[in-house]
Amino acid sequence: MSEKVFVLGGEQTDFQRNWTKEGKTFMSMMREVLDDALEKVGISYDEIKRLNKENRVAVFVGNFDAEQYANQGHLGAFLTEVNPALYGVPGARYEAACASGSVALDAAITHIRAEDYDLAIVLGVEVMKTVSSSVGGDFLGTAAYYDKEAKGVQFPFPKLFGKLADVILERYELKEERFMDALAEISRINYANAKRNPKAQTRTWFMNKEHAMARGGDNNMAVGGRLCITDCSQVTDGAAVTILASKDYTKEYAKKTGRKVDDIPRVKGWGHRVAPITFEAKKQESVGDKYILPWTRQTVKDAYKRADLDVKNIDVFETHDCFTSSEYAAISAFGISEPGKEHIAIEEGTIDFGGKKPINPSGGLIGVGHPVGASGVRMMLDLYKQVTNTAGDYQVKGAKNGLMLNIGGSATTNFVFILGK
Amino acid sequence: MREIKTVTILGANGAMGSGSAGVIAAFGGAKVHMLARDVEKAKQGIEAAVASVKTDTIRARMIPGSYDADLEKAVAESDWVFELVAESYEVKEPINTRIAKARRPGTIVSTVSSGLSIGRLAKAYDEDGQKHYYGTHFFNPPYKMILCELVTHSGNDKKVTQALGEYLDKVLGRAVVYTNDTPAFAGNRIGFQLMNEVAHFAEKYADKGGIALLDEIMSGYTGRAMGPLATADFVGLDVHKAIVDNIYDNTKDEAHETFKLPGYFQKLIDAGKLGMKSGGGLTKVVKHADGKREKFVYNIKTGEYDPYPKFDIPFIKEARQKIKDSDYKGAMEVVKKASGVEADIARYFISRYISYSLSLVGEVVDTKENTDGAMGFGFNWVPASAFVDFLGGPKETIKLMEQSKIPVPKLLKDAKEGKKFYELGDKLDARSLFKG
Secondary structure (H helix, E strand, C coil): CCCCEEEEEEEECCCCCCCCCCCCCHHHHHHHHHHHHHHHHCCCHHHHHHHHHCCCEEEEEECCCHHHHHCCCCHHHHHHHHCHHHCCCCEEEECECECHHHHHHHHHHHHHHCCCCCEEEEEEEECCCCCCHHHHHHHHHHHCCHHHHHCCCCCHHHHHHHHHHHHHHHHCCCCHHHHHHHHHHHHHHHHHHHCCCCCCCCCCCCCCHHHHHCCCCHHHCEEECCEEHHHECCCCCEEEEEEEEEHHHHHHHHHHHCCCHHHCCEEEEEEEEECCCCHHHHHHHCCCCCCCCHHHHHHHHHHHHHHCCCHHHCCEEECCCCEHHHHHHHHHHCCCCCCCCHHHHHHCCCCCCCCCCCECCCCHHHHHCCCHHHHHHHHHHHHHHHHCCCCHHHCCCCCCEEEEEEEECCCCEEEEEEEEC | CCCCCEEEEECCCCHHHHHHHHHHHHHCCCEEEEEECCHHHHHHHHHHHHHHHCCHHHHHHEEEEEHHHHHHHHHHCCCEEEECCCCCHHHHHHHHHHHHHHCCCCCEEEECCCCCCHHHHHCCCCHHHHHCEEEEEECCCCCCCCEEEEECCCCCCHHHHHHHHHHHHHHCCCEEEEECCCCCCCHHHHHHHHHHHHHHHHHHCHHHCHHHHHHHHCCHHHCECCCHHHHHHHHCHHHHHHHHHHHHHHCCCCCHHHHCCCHHHHHHHHCCCCEHHHCECCEEEEECCCCCEEEEEECCCCCCEEECCCCCCHHHHHHHHHHHCCCHHHHHHHHHHCCCHHHHHHHHHHHHHHHHHHHCECCCECCHHHHHHHHHHHHCECCHHHHHHHCCCHHHHHHHHHHCCCCCCHHHHCCCCCCCCCCCCCCCCHHHHCCC
16 A cells, blocks of 8 residues: 555645635636646646646546535536646546545545556645635535534534534543633644644634633634634635655656655555444444544544554644544544543643644644635645655654544544655 | 733724734733823723734733823833824824833833834934834734834844844734835835825826726736725825825935825815715715715816726736636736736836835845835735736846836846746735735
């Protein structure tokens, strides 16, 4: 596995941008991010033309809901609008709610492993500022079981992840104050990390622990049970590209760009599991299990097994902190702590930027922003930056292996990838 | 890095005072003495500060007070005194005298002035005070507009400047631009040059559409969210006058004549028509009985307000579509090749803006990144250097300047072809400032 799929790099848009206000669309976003990514990686459109003649290149577009946000489907075909060099290149759109980027990555990885293509362009994209937050909240409800969990509910996802917080608190018999403090610390870390990331949505926003702890009131409203605004990631417009390659192509590429194949990271492991779609079914199924999200844990274990690695080998994590409660649960799923003892890892600074197992040095979804279909691709790009020592101000020192967890729905579709050299 | 635990804000109830105080109390975690003419006004300032940064956590460390009762005590215990009172020597100088008497050695004192001489204001202080006196020109509203022009004068100490710059950048999250003590500093000197010269052109082309036409020509496809004359109307014609008069009186550069206030601006000011804040100026919006709003524009020839016209200028339409599609170089190609008086005007002002921005390097700022930062972060205008890249590089830009009879700055003459001219790309994506 680890000798099959390499990552050559990529680029993301500035997640602070509001493309609707700029008078631009998902299409202009795709154009900019792909142009930027190819320039950064050092692959020209002529090179794509050359590979396409031999049917060695394909594109994979991760997108959740362009139909509703942009009144447009069939996004896989839209790269042909970016540049005529992409005429004829196989391309399709992949959807798995907030894990849409990962399902696109998964398809790309699979095709390269199967030796169908040598180069795979994976582009995650979501334009979300086209509608108000309440309308957008309703659109996002379709990532849950809409009829049962979202219909007529204002902001359904904060409520679902608020329920996750409730279950964690009850199941592990935690002290509420200590647990909420741990969630506030997760929020503080993500915002603080995002300040170092020049593409993060919240890099100029005010947030500190004191504010994260001050839940309730107009300035930090409750939106889902115990969870308040500071516990939530916020939607934004954004796109990200990562470019994957076969070993043969990576050798060619390394020679051409003066790099060593050994310095180019490879996908070492992956995991993909789907949990019952409703949160209630998840809760019932997990009664008696050590993990509240056993399928998330299983996905991580699958990835470790395939990579022949364990938590001790992972230097940096990018996790799906759509809410503080989801990052909390991920800590034990990664094996950083025992389930029920995540708060101790947080209190001890283990997951902080300078800690032993830093999570989301980029700022995560809470800090970088969450354009849903782009998030998985953005996470992979951040792992690439970390393990190639190119993350700039948010570089984790000496990172060799990184793991990402991207989830769709209420931890329903789980994807994990491990990247390293 | 300099530790700033206690701050005194003078002018705490104004929009800039409360907004800046909010940033300092929130990002800086500082205790802030909020001083105004009376305690009630100071309390209003505290509420405005809380609302501006949207966090109740700062309320407890903001202490209301009045100039009469609390200034000396507050200043004596402050690490930084930030003065944001009215923009005149007559108001600022007596306050500086009081601050100078009360401040401890080492305390930083700064003013938000957008145009007064920092060196002159510093004279109220002893040697240590002068060393620690700065212009910290925040932009409005401070939480959203992150630019801070850090204005130095000859009496400053480089180490203190560096420490203050780091604090403003790393702790308060400001995009810090270092400028010399010159009239209006960097942002306003460049911004108001363009706005005022556009205003003159509106008069020249009053028969063809005047104010509305010029704002159409200088709209989003030229790299700004709001037209220059709409911006003048937004900031207020009185403020506009104060800034351009100051520059006109105190500078003598190639664009000197363009800083003369147009006669119709003065006419509007005399009639109390100052812009949006007074219900009308260059434009006005009328709400009809049925609730519908209609926009009108001042007719420079007749002195009446006409319904705001719509224009159909083919090259602008084409350029806008290119911007909408994120084809920025394509849009600039359209502008370069278009014919007609409107296209001539567009090329003239694009050239003027780039030329004037770059010409100030060496006098107002030390590097072009500072003027680029001032325009990008302070005005949300595409920085001059980024424009050079979108136009196809230095040679192409020089060609455009020569066609428009605009002086070519040395910085551009010396620039290497084929290398990116804009160097702030990692901090500010200039593409985001074009509007389609």
